[in-house]
Amino acid sequence: MTSFNTQPKCPYCGKPMDKPVSRKIIDRAYDQITRRQYVRTRMVEFCSKECGGNYQMGCEG
Ligand SMILES: [Zn+2]
8 A cells, every 4th residue: 555646536436536526415323422323414525426416325325
């Protein structure tokens, strides 16, 4: 592994992001303190709007 290439990659398709597109992603996470699921909202960068949409659909299941 080399850390030379630090260009961020799309979390959906894995391609390097030349012009990252931010998208709000809503998914569920497990809170270990309250032991309940909660809805988490975060901004994630993708290589395209399409990848963001696909990623969100995968989160919703
Ligand atoms: Zn992508």
